[in-house]
Amino acid sequence: MPTPANSAIGHPIPEDAWLPLVQGRLLWCPHAFIEPADLWLAQLQNDIPWQQHRLRMFGKELNEPRLSCWMGERSYRYSGKTRAAEPWHPLVKKIAQQVSKLCGQPFNGVLLNLYRHGQDSMGWHADNEPALGINPTIASLTLGASRRFKLRHTSGEQLELVLSHGSLLVMAGEMQHHWQHALPKMAACHEPRINLTFRWLNE
Numbered sequence: 298m299p300t301p302a303n304s305a306i307g308h309p310i311p312e313d314a315w316l317p318l319v320q321g322r323l324l325w326c327p328h329a330f331i332e333p334a335d336l337w338l339a340q341l342q343n344d345i346p347w348q349q350h351r352l353r354m355f356g357k358e359l360n361e362p363r364l365s366c367w368m369g370e371r372s373y374r375y376s377g378k379t380r381a382a383e384p385w386h387p388l389v390k391k392i393a394q395q396v397s398k399l400c401g402q403p404f405n406g407v408l409l410n411l412y413r414h415g416q417d418s419m420g421w422h423a424d425n426e427p428a429l430g431i432n433p434t435i436a437s438l439t440l441g442a443s444r445r446f447k448l449r450h451t452s453g454e455q456l457e458l459v460l461s462h463g464s465l466l467v468m469a470g471e472m473q474h475h476w477q478h479a480l481p482k483m484a485a486c487h488e489p490r491i492n493l494t495f496r497w498l499n500e
C-alpha cells in the first residue's frame with residue numbers, strides 16, 4: 298500500500314504502473330528490489346570510490362552536500378564540469394541490467410549518490426543535460442534510509458514521494474523539460490541513503 302506521504306496529489310500514486318503526469322510519466326515500484334537491498338547497500342557503501350565534489354554557488358566553491366561517483370561507459374558533463382567515468386563495478390552492472398529489464402530501457406551510465414545523513418541533500422534541478430537526449434528515461438533506485446523526494450511542475454503543481462529501501466522510481470517522457478526534482482534535507486534522518494540514477498548518454 299502506498300504510504301500517506303505518497304498521496305500528495307490528492308489520491309494514491311499507483312504502484313508498478315506508469316502514471317501519466319501533466320507533461321511527463323512516472324513509474325513507481327516501491328517493492329522492486331526489497332529482497333537484495335540489504336546486501337546491495339552494504340556492498341556499495343563499502344566498495345564504491347565515493348568522492349566529495351565541489352559546487353560553485355553565488356561565486357563561491359562549496360562541498361556538495363553528499364558524496365557521489367559517476368560510473369559507466371561515457372564521461373558525463375553536468376553543472377559545468379566533466380566527470381570521467383569509473384569502470385562498471387560488477388554489482389552495479391548487474392543492478393543496471395535488472396533495472397533495464399524492469400523499465401524496458403538500456404542504460405550506459407549511473408550517478409551514485411551517498412547521502413550520509415539527513416543533512417545531505419540535492420537541490421532543485423532537472424536532468425536535462427544535452428547528452429541525455431530529448432526525453433530521457435531516468436531510473437532511480439534507493440538503498441538505505443527513506444527520504445522525501447519532491448517534484449514541481451512549471452505551473453507550480455507539486456508532488457512528493459517517500460523513496461524507501463529497495464524502491465525504484467522512473468521518470469520518463471517530457472518530464473525533464475517541465476518538472477524539477479529535489480531531495481530536501483530531513484533533520485530527523487540519521488541513517489545513510491544510497492541512490493543510483495541510471496541514465497543513457499549519447500556520444
Ligand SMILES: O=C(O)CCC(=O)C(=O)O
Pocket residue numbers: 408410419424437446460478479480492494
Ligand atoms: O537522490 C535522489 O533520489 C535524486 C538524485 C537525482 O536527482 C540525481 O542524481 O539527479
Ligand SMILES: [Fe+2]
Pocket residue numbers: 422423424478
Ligand atoms: Fe536528478
